Amino acid sequence: MRSLLLLVLVFAVAAGAASGATDPRVAYLQKTLKANMVTTFKKQAPSLKLTTVSCKLPADGSTAHCKAFFTVSRTKGYYPVTAKLHDLGGKLTWTATSPKCWNPAKQKYVSCN
Numbered sequence: 001m002r003s004l005l006l007l008v009l010v011f012a013v014a015a016g017a018a019s020g021a022t023d024p025r026v027a028y029l030q031k032t033l034k035a036n037m038v039t040t041f042k043k044q045a046p047s048l049k050l051t052t053v054s055c056k057l058p059a060d061g062s063t064a065h066c067k068a069f070f071t072v073s074r075t076k077g078y079y080p081v082t083a084k085l086h087d088l089g090g091k092l093t094w095t096a097t098s099p100k101c102w103n104p105a106k107q108k109y110v111s112c113n
Helices: 002-018 024-044
Strands: 049-056 064-072 075-085 092-096 100-103 108-111
Touching: 024 049, 024 064, 024 075, 024 092
Parallel strands: none
Antiparallel strands: 049 064, 064 075, 075 092, 075 100, 100 108
């Protein structure tokens, strides 16, 4: 029964992705992650504004890889983030690594210095 449910879920996600619909798990993760990050960065970097968060779920569905885009002063960039939702609707844990900033001269993201 469990494997049948998993199979139905996989096909539902695949069908949603094929039709261009947003996976509700990804939408929930992005919304929750952005809210958590805004709270954290409001204390640590008040001038930083998170604009959007985009995530991709791996096939196993346990740890997502995200990009949290930001602006600060005139600089645009993103934080690479790994995020994990524990249980359905459970606690979210995340870790951001060193940010990447847009370099207009090179037309790509580079390390922020």
